[in-house]
Amino acid sequence: MIYAISDLHLGSSVDKPMDVFGKKWEGHFDKISADWRAKVGEGDVVLLAGDFSWAMTLEEVKEDFRRVSALPGKKVILKGNHDYWWQSLSKVKGILPQDFYLVQNDVVRIGHYLFCGTRGWTTESDAEEDQKICARELIRLELSLKEMAKMREEGDVVIGMTHYPPFDLTMQSTPVTALFRQYGVEKVVYGHLHGNVYAKRKVFLDNATYYLTSCDLVDFALVPISD
Secondary structure, three states, X not given: XXXXXXXXXXXXXXXXXXXXXXXXXXXXXXXXXXXXXXXXXXXXXXXXXXXXXXXXXXXXXXXXXXXXXXXXXXXXXXXXXXXXXXXXXXXXXXXXXXXXXXXXXXXXXXXXXEEEEEOOOOOOOOOHHHHHHHHHHHHHHHHHHHHHHHHOOOOOEEEEEEOOOOOOOOOOOOHHHHHHHHOOOOEEEEOOOOOOOOOOOEEXXXXXXXXXXXXXXXXXXXXXXXX
């Protein structure tokens, strides 16, 4: 099974308690852990679509990795906008537990599953700087998708990952969803949203199913993506 959850915002080594954002956040990692242990076997995969930790350095994030590594299954992680600890790929890999895999402008294969994607950026801003970042993230997404296309074999299941929603509140097609459609990706996970009234757990768009995985919006429970 493939599951997904995002925006854990862990802070084992920093003073950033999540319950300041509301009572439902009290003990949120305990809730996630209990659900995780009830669902996930050692052969399963959990996708973590960004904002893993409030840590600012690699040293600070180590304890958060240790806590999640203690949970069953393989973990595939993508960078979020608050993952300031995420430095160069080589440095992150240097502290990564063996059961973690990184997606950064490339693709990860686990069995017959291929995981690809990029952080993304807001699609709702006309500011020049935001437009530049969006354009750069599109390039990174296509690099990942091109690499996936080279690796893809008959019977493979491809799952895309972004941190930011790939569409705005109108939930219409965007350059991001167009790329996923172009490369035949039928399942995509994303997060980033918190408390947004327009957020839907599933959106069907451009021949793909988009799964919202922000932990507070999915009741701190892993979202099943594929069996």
